[in-house]
Amino acid sequence: MPRNRRPRDSDEKRGEIVTAARALFAARGYEAVSMQRIAADSGVAANTIYWYFPGKDDLFIAVLDQVLAEASTRALSEGQKPLADQLLDIVSELDQVNRLVASVHARVAYSDRVREWHDGFHAGSEALLRARLAELGVPEERLDPVVRIGVFTIEGLLTHTPDAEQRRGVVAAYVQSAESLAGVRRSS
Amino acid sequence: MPRNRRPRDSDEKRGEIVTAARALFAARGYEAVSMQRIAADSGVAANTIYWYFPGKDDLFIAVLDQVLAEASTRALSEGQKPLADQLLDIVSELDQVNRLVASVHARVAYSDRVREWHDGFHAGSEALLRARLAELGVPEERLDPVVRIGVFTIEGLLTHTPDAEQRRGVVAAYVQSAESLAGVRRSS
DNA sequence: ACCTGAACACCGTTCAAGT
């Protein structure tokens, strides 16, 4: 038995596979990346991945969990900004993993596991936006549709990637309409 | 030479392939349907499809064009309704081809032909919504973001399919915010 | 012009076998 035998070899290899898959999925999208290629990039045979993950979708979800965990950590370390700025930050953050976002939506129709992850992510996002809008003063009974429109708008900005100016315009228009529901009359 | 030889045999077979593909794509989604299956349902060998279409994506686009043409015909034969009703009609119309909508978005990232079709469809939809909003009184210089939010909202309603009541709430909230931009004070 | 069987180069996944 080698004396340098580390107890974490297994977790390390698993991590390498996730890292390789993440880079590939982000660059080319889920469909365009083969298990063969992920295996080559992480230094194992293709079927070895199945020792660590039940299937390709589960590997995909491991990637998504990792990306989400990192983004959450970053988000928590930031101070609270005005809503419009915060939404624009979220859009440009998610924009960097645009390919992953598109792949999630593509797989939702075919994989129960991906659909569950997607639904959970949506529920979380809606809860966050709802809290911000409530604190902004949007009355409780009008909150639901405004939250949904907000999430749809962010998703639309991600899947259609207009330029930065158009983004700002869209987010500003959304926040403005929310504020008018709140009856806010600020600095202006 | 058979005397019943119809000059339209070729077009007919082509049509049968599109019809079979349309039903299958609508029921199961693009990815889940094999050329083999489409061929079987239209009574030819799999490779015969390639005599009529350069590839699977082109067959898909033929399906999309057919669906769109039929929907346009139906739409033109209807009178003009209030904007909220019209948007709800569009959503429930497109909802019947939900699988196709999802498949278009899934293929946009991988097929130039599908991306072109998608972009054209979007441009047309935006133009229609823009015209309705302008006639409703939304000032020219604020039109762009409102149109985009509208299209994103419809897309969101399609890809997330909330129930009819939530749909109505979302569409009502959208139209209301557009009307408030127009400075309209109607019956209320 | 229209259609086919056979083949090509893939794909995700399984399995029996190795250490």
Add this chain to the structure above:
DNA sequence: ACCTGAACACCGTTCAAGT
């Protein structure tokens, strides 16, 4: 426990050959 080569049942597409 971890990893592999080989195989399985697919996939979209191509090609040479038939009518």
